[in-house]
Amino acid sequence: MKHINILMVDDHPIIIEGYQNVLMATKEDDQTLLIDTANNCDTASLMINRAAKETPYDVCFFDISLPASEDGRFASGEDLALLTKKMLPNAKIIILTMFNESFRIHNIIKEINPDGFLIKSDLTSMELADAFQQILKSPPYYSITVNNYVKQTISSEIYVDDINRKILHLLSQGVKTKSLSEYIPLSTSAIEKRKKQLKLLFSVSDGKDETLLQEARDKGYL
Structure with a gap:
C-alpha cells in the first residue's frame, strides 16, 4: 500500500471538497490518500512547518488567492509554495488558480517551477485525476492554458520578485x-x-x- 500525504489549500471549502472527491474516486487500488486541508495562509503555514518536523507531505495543492497571514509574511499560495520548497524539498507542488494572465503564469513558472500547474477554468474532474497520477509518476503536468502560454512565450521578461x-x-x-x-x-x-x-x-x-x-x-x- 502506498500512503500519500496530501495538503490542499484553497479558501473555498466546496472546491477542496470537489478535489478530494475526485482524487478519492479515481485513486489507484494500491494508493491510500491522507488529505489535510487549509483555507488560509496562517493554517497552511502551520501545517507545512509541522509536517517538516513530523510526517512530510508528498503532494501540496495551492490556490494562489488566499487570505494573507496575520503577520503579513505569507500573502498568497506562491508564498506558501516557496515555504514548502524550503521546508519539504521532496514534496510535489501543484498550483491551481483562476489566474490565466500570461504575466502571472510566467511568474509562477519562473519563481516556483511547480510540478503541476492547472488553471481552474481548464479543469475537468478527469483532468484533475490524470494530472495527479502523472505528477506522482513523472512531473510536470501543465493544463492547456499554461502549455499554450509556455509554447508561445518562453522569453517574456515581466518578473516580479x-x-x-x-x-x-x-x-x-x-x-x-x-x-x-x-x-x-x-x-x-x-x-x-x-x-x-x-x-x-x-x-x-x-x-x-x-x-x-x-x-x-x-x-x-x-
Whole structure:
C-alpha cells in the first residue's frame, strides 16, 4: 500500500471538497490518500512547518488567492509554495488558480517551477485525476492554458520578485511608502527605486500608486 500525504489549500471549502472527491474516486487500488486541508495562509503555514518536523507531505495543492497571514509574511499560495520548497524539498507542488494572465503564469513558472500547474477554468474532474497520477509518476503536468502560454512565450521578461510582491501587497493594505521599511529589510530609497521599476514594468504613465495597484490587480498580482 502506498500512503500519500496530501495538503490542499484553497479558501473555498466546496472546491477542496470537489478535489478530494475526485482524487478519492479515481485513486489507484494500491494508493491510500491522507488529505489535510487549509483555507488560509496562517493554517497552511502551520501545517507545512509541522509536517517538516513530523510526517512530510508528498503532494501540496495551492490556490494562489488566499487570505494573507496575520503577520503579513505569507500573502498568497506562491508564498506558501516557496515555504514548502524550503521546508519539504521532496514534496510535489501543484498550483491551481483562476489566474490565466500570461504575466502571472510566467511568474509562477519562473519563481516556483511547480510540478503541476492547472488553471481552474481548464479543469475537468478527469483532468484533475490524470494530472495527479502523472505528477506522482513523472512531473510536470501543465493544463492547456499554461502549455499554450509556455509554447508561445518562453522569453517574456515581466518578473516580479518576492520583495516586489510584498511591496505591492503592503501598499494595497494601505501601508504608506515611508513605513514600508518597517516590514521589508530595505532602505526607503531602495524601496522607492523598486516602486519606480514596478511602475515601468506595469506601464504606469501617471506615476500614481493607485494606478500601479490597479494594474497589478488586473494582471493577477494582488
